[in-house]
Amino acid sequence: MLSARETLAFAHQLADSARSAILPYFRNAAQVENKSQTALFNPVTQADKAAETSMRALIARHRPDDAIIGEEFEDAAGTSGWTWVLDPIDGTSAFMAGTTTWGVLIGALHEGKPAIGIMDQPFTGERWASDATLAHWSRDGAPALALSTRTGVGLNDAMLATTDPYLFNAPERAIFERLQSASRLTRFGLDCTAYALLAQGHIDVVLESGLKIMDIAALIPIIEAAGGVVTDWEGNPNPLGGSVLAAGSPALHAEALALIRP
């Protein structure tokens, strides 16, 4: 059976190939002749498909027995116990807006449990990666730094993040606003980068809802190996989609969860 270490090494190859596939499309929307909404979506759709095609080709060649769940194409069954969860561009509207908060998410579940995760940001050259035991950040191939969350921070000193408060329905938004009132500062618009910066010790709490499995699977090992906690809004671990609460420490997670379910 292939180890987590071997699987992470292979995941880095996938991230390299996705990075090369995506970069030519980034910030090229302005060159699109027809400015209709469909045309403006084209570069990100093309980049998404090019990256997923490239990653699936590598998996087919080197890990043919692994299953695949991807954003752009049909799921593929496997027999190895490993399932790849691929989101070539998490944050398509960020990509379209030219910001660098989007990322390539490459997760692998082992027997259904998040075991490997990479988030890559092709433009800044940053990469967050974990084999569920350790988590590291690196940039453009420079030596990797170990990630650890910020600890010893109460909610009243916390940096809270969510991508878009208008994505919450009314009861969810009331919960978010309770958490916001109790926190020190709130940041918006970060997509997957919010979770990566939580693992890196700069953001303390992330609250989101309506996630798909590919939005979060890769991030769970990174957050947990850095010392953070990620659950659904009921406190259940390994939230593979839906409502997610991530926090930098068990104590802070408990404090936030108590506000979610008063």
Added chain:
Amino acid sequence: MLSARETLAFAHQLADSARSAILPYFRNAAQVENKSQTALFNPVTQADKAAETSMRALIARHRPDDAIIGEEFEDAAGTSGWTWVLDPIDGTSAFMAGTTTWGVLIGALHEGKPAIGIMDQPFTGERWASDATLAHWSRDGAPALALSTRTGVGLNDAMLATTDPYLFNAPERAIFERLQSASRLTRFGLDCTAYALLAQGHIDVVLESGLKIMDIAALIPIIEAAGGVVTDWEGNPNPLGGSVLAAGSPALHAEALALIRP
């Protein structure tokens, strides 16, 4: 009298010096021993002061007759007709959260009118610059690319941005939500980067209120030289603080303004 071209060349030196002063502090908050809110603010405050000190020293040495309006220290009077408007870190909470949407804003007014602007992002190495005639983007000293806004986009196809919808008061927020409903997509959390990406043709409309002169002075020449329009919410040009509406074209600006003042 010093020309706009000479003044922009000098502004690039200021940006280089601010970049060097700030980078050592970025993403170092996690190393702060005491996790209280005051301690967490320390790195950004230190970076802010170090950058402004360094820029003021260069101005004192090379342009002693220019006036200075800065975020961190007292205003200085001048006799040359040029006034520097310095915001060493626009987006302090973004800086604290470890995101790269903050920037160094260096503007110069000539006889009170925005004439020169630079926005620098030290971590990504990106720089947007204008002498009010042309606007350019460059990265890490690579050849500069001319900036131009996206044109031919109606509000229904537009990418709208604002940093934090909770910063609006109730009537302002109603206006924002009208614009949001009429737009194709909305992005949050971008600070000065929203205006830079508007000049670059990726974002179409930015709506904000409560700005200070140093939040916007440097961005006006960049937006205008790229083909955009920036006014207050009444449609008056050169909004040196307060409520700001920026759009990628005169037609789109008019369409947005009509929604602000129905």
